[in-house]
Amino acid sequence: MSQNYEFYNTRANEAAAEAAKATLDNVRERALRSETAWREMADRALQMEQEREVAKEEREKRQAEAAEAAAAQPEAVA
Template sequence: MTLSYEFVMARADQATREASEADLGNVRERALRSAAAWQAMADRIVKLAKDREEAQRAREPAE
């Protein structure tokens, strides 16, 4: 299953909102860890797309 950037960022935003609304410290910390994990996934998606584009350009013959 491939996760889209939009889906992953939506989850990161949701976790950030949950953290800001949390009354309990441990719930807030859990939500912040979740947001950080989702953000890391989004960053990897962007990097992977960039790396694929660069690899594709490298494979194309020079004109």
């Protein structure tokens, strides 16, 4: 997992804990809004990491195919 995901998820958990122990409604609501925002950031970070992994795999596949095609072609004689 990405460090960003871990960071955002940790902050979301902290905000959830703060909301759970809050005695004032406005403090609880603020903590819940904060938790929601942190969770959204964590989700985006995780999605971005997954997309990067897919792009990396596709890039490696294209490179392997190009290398294979280059190896299959006969060398030009000068």
